Amino acid sequence: MFFDIHHRFPRFLQASLWLFSTALGMVLCGCNSEKIEFRSNQLHAASISMDLTPPDIRQLADRAKGATEQLLGTADLPTWPASVLPPIDMEKVVRSSGPVGRDQSKVERGLFRKHCVQCHGISGDGRGPSAALLAPYPRDFRRGSFKFKSTPIGKKPTHSDIVRTLEQGLPGTAMPAFGTLSDSKEFVDDVDALAHYVRFLAIRGEVERRLLVALSEQEVDESTSLAILTRVANDWLAADSHSVQRPEWVANPSEDGRMESVANGKALFESEWTACVKCHGVDGSGNGTSQDFDDWTKDWTIRAGIDPAHKSEWKSMKKYGALKPVIDRPRNLKLGALRGGTSRGDIYLRLVLGIEGSPMLPVAKKENGNPGLTEEDIRDLVEYVHFLSENTRNISLSQEVQHASSE
Amino acid sequence: MLPVNEDSSRWVYRWAMLVTLLTFPLIWLGGLVTTHDAGMAVPDWPGTFGYNLFLYPWSAWLYGPFDLFVEHGHRLLASLVGLLAICLCVVAYRNEKRTWVRNVCFLFLAAIISQGVLGGARVLLDARTAAMIHGCTGPLVFALGSFILMACSSDWRRATQDGSRIPVSRGLLRFSYLLVLMSIVQLFVGAQLRHAQPTWLPPFFTSIVHTHLLMATLITLSIFGICVLVRTDHNRRVMELRLPSNMLLIVVLAQVALGLATWVANYATPWVELTPWLANYTLQGKGFWESMIVTGHQATGSLLIVFSLWMVCRVATRTKKAEKAQPMINDTTIHQEKATELVAVGSTV
Numbered sequence: 122m123f124f125d126i127h128h129r130f131p132r133f134l135q136a137s138l139w140l141f142s143t144a145l146g147m148v149l150c151g152c153n154s155e156k157i158e159f160r161s162n163q164l165h166a167a168s169i170s171m172d173l174t175p176p177d178i179r180q181l182a183d184r185a186k187g188a189t190e191q192l193l194g195t196a197d198l199p200t201w202p203a204s205v206l207p208p209i210d211m212e213k214v215v216r217s218s219g220p221v222g223r224d225q226s227k228v229e230r231g232l233f234r235k236h237c238v239q240c241h242g243i244s245g246d247g248r249g250p251s252a253a254l255l256a257p258y259p260r261d262f263r264r265g266s267f268k269f270k271s272t273p274i275g276k277k278p279t280h281s282d283i284v285r286t287l288e289q290g291l292p293g294t295a296m297p298a299f300g301t302l303s304d305s306k307e308f309v310d311d312v313d314a315l316a317h318y319v320r321f322l323a324i325r326g327e328v329e330r331r332l333l334v335a336l337s338e339q340e341v342d343e344s345t346s347l348a349i350l351t352r353v354a355n356d357w358l359a360a361d362s363h364s365v366q367r368p369e370w371v372a373n374p375s376e377d378g379r380m381e382s383v384a385n386g387k388a389l390f391e392s393e394w395t396a397c398v399k400c401h402g403v404d405g406s407g408n409g410t411s412q413d414f415d416d417w418t419k420d421w422t423i424r425a426g427i428d429p430a431h432k433s434e435w436k437s438m439k440k441y442g443a444l445k446p447v448i449d450r451p452r453n454l455k456l457g458a459l460r461g462g463t464s465r466g467d468i469y470l471r472l473v474l475g476i477e478g479s480p481m482l483p484v485a486k487k488e489n490g491n492p493g494l495t496e497e498d499i500r501d502l503v504e505y506v507h508f509l510s511e512n513t514r515n516i517s518l519s520q521e522v523q524h525a526s527s528e
Numbered sequence: 529m530l531p532v533n534e535d536s537s538r539w540v541y542r543w544a545m546l547v548t549l550l551t552f553p554l555i556w557l558g559g560l561v562t563t564h565d566a567g568m569a570v571p572d573w574p575g576t577f578g579y580n581l582f583l584y585p586w587s588a589w590l591y592g593p594f595d596l597f598v599e600h601g602h603r604l605l606a607s608l609v610g611l612l613a614i615c616l617c618v619v620a621y622r623n624e625k626r627t628w629v630r631n632v633c634f635l636f637l638a639a640i641i642s643q644g645v646l647g648g649a650r651v652l653l654d655a656r657t658a659a660m661i662h663g664c665t666g667p668l669v670f671a672l673g674s675f676i677l678m679a680c681s682s683d684w685r686r687a688t689q690d691g692s693r694i695p696v697s698r699g700l701l702r703f704s705y706l707l708v709l710m711s712i713v714q715l716f717v718g719a720q721l722r723h724a725q726p727t728w729l730p731p732f733f734t735s736i737v738h739t740h741l742l743m744a745t746l747i748t749l750s751i752f753g754i755c756v757l758v759r760t761d762h763n764r765r766v767m768e769l770r771l772p773s774n775m776l777l778i779v780v781l782a783q784v785a786l787g788l789a790t791w792v793a794n795y796a797t798p799w800v801e802l803t804p805w806l807a808n809y810t811l812q813g814k815g816f817w818e819s820m821i822v823t824g825h826q827a828t829g830s831l832l833i834v835f836s837l838w839m840v841c842r843v844a845t846r847t848k849k850a851e852k853a854q855p856m857i858n859d860t861t862i863h864q865e866k867a868t869e870l871v872a873v874g875s876t877v
Contacts, residue, residue: 157725157726157727158727160727220568220654221565221567221568222567222568222569222571222654223568223569223570223571223593223595223596224571225571225572225577225578227577227592227593227596229569229593229595234565234726235565236813236814238726239724239726240795242726243726243727248729248730249726249730250724250725250726250728250729250730250732250733251724251730251733251794251795252730253730253731253733253734254730254733254734254737254795255795255796256798256800289810290810290811290812290813291810292807292808292809292810293796293800293801293806293807293808293809293810294796294800295794295795295796295811296811297810297811297812297813297815297818298810298811298812298813299813299814300812307593442729444730453801453807456801456804456807456808457804457807457808458800458804458807458808
């Protein structure tokens, strides 16, 4: 006998070894050895074809996935058809895809799986392993919609918009800042390559969605698929032309002048014209009466005739990958954590461009004879929101604002 | 039971101490490899970018990318621990009288070699599954090294030879065994979270997180239970149980704090609007402190297994005595024995 000296510890050790081998076997058997590939968009298939049976929905989603793969390759090796002008650098896309690791030339691959896949999922569907536990849920890239960008609602973000979010992160969320990676040239390249891959996933997801719609009506040939890809790619190619520059902001040099601007902004904030208080509340703490869902949720609920507020209705979509619908809460401006950026220039962009996919719409500008806010009004509103978000000064300055308002 | 020769075991003890002390930083480095997803930072094995492991230019190692630094460092330290484990076996073979201790030393060496092979398989097959198993078995190897240390310690000798006649309750022994078992299961569950496959669906990951939290609660309660048990009835007279129970308490409290911090470092807090600081806190991707917290949680988990084993050793060596001797010894007998010992010491002086 291996352990024949001490009558209790040998038994304990033997039990431990037995336990260890059993657990190891369980781990081996339980290991997920499936091939890593893009996940089909069953949720969208279900939302556009509610009358189909679950097997038919899965089949439809798989067909769209297969057609997309023929155009744009797999998760391990993305491709781009030669006949379509790419809005992305495919060399960087390939570098960001596939399994994590370095080759013999020490170039690192698999950046998306290293930094992003845990939350955003292998297809960029916002259904990574940890997604259900996060608030807010990770972004689903497949609609091609992004919140914090320099282009109007309905237009694609620019490459630098995505780089900006990657570098600065989103405060108060699980989206980290990869600014620390900018310390060396390799890491700057990494962030740039990741931004290209995020755009690739968004294009891929949107093409797949459009193919789903097309396939639900008729068979799709290669030329139709290419036409769909071309349309989506052109939208992305045009993104830079829609970009609005952050204004050079010259702060009012006098404190009195600034406070006057803040007071005007406060009046505008509380007016029915802007309707800010409807969501953000009178004091800007996000306690307004309007509570709504974001477009990513509405996409598979309201647009499919499902009430997201009733579990009995939306739970039927869980089997297709739906997560519990969550209210898109208006930002508490007093906390200062403005996810699109805290500078006056950032706030200006959010006001004039809105936040895509959320209930936050752009303010109406007075132009071409249409009623709305003047440039001066918008600047006053920016000053007030900026003032609110400087939370360390809230108490003292609020008294000054009241004083300025009364005067 | 064979007698333990103190002199012969001392060298084994020292070598086991050296190897065990080096195995802990090895666990840390392995944890950093996982945190930075650096398992494939060096694509070949056992060499490094075509070089012999030990001949890879140190400047390229130290001034290269961080993932390469961590992975190559992990391999170098693992090689050192392997070499020292061979020395431990030689020392044990020549000096250790107890056959089973020698066998455990050889088992330890085999485990370290197996770990190396498993690490190599992870690289050559590019398999995250192998990485997960490697991450699970690493702390168990560390625990095995620590067990050699415990078996060669003076406390073990005193408990098995001189014989503490104070009985320890079987409830405490059962609790201690249960704690070791739960710590190992928790290690496996945690390793699943650390090596989550990209294709996992959110409900599966969520269920593993909930299991991890449930196990953490059970382990914490068990340690509280052990701390109470060592201070009640006749267990309270066995002062040797205090240190491991106190250490367990410290480690589990640190581990719970690190666990919460790990969640925040990975996924932010769910209650961001509690304070402006939380609302404004932006996670740093692969940041230094984030990495240290996450890796520290994993390393402290392996310490929990080791301290649980330590508790088992101290309790089991004493429980056995109680079974063989009298089931219960009253206070008068203990006082009489202590008085006799004191007289004996006095006469020697």
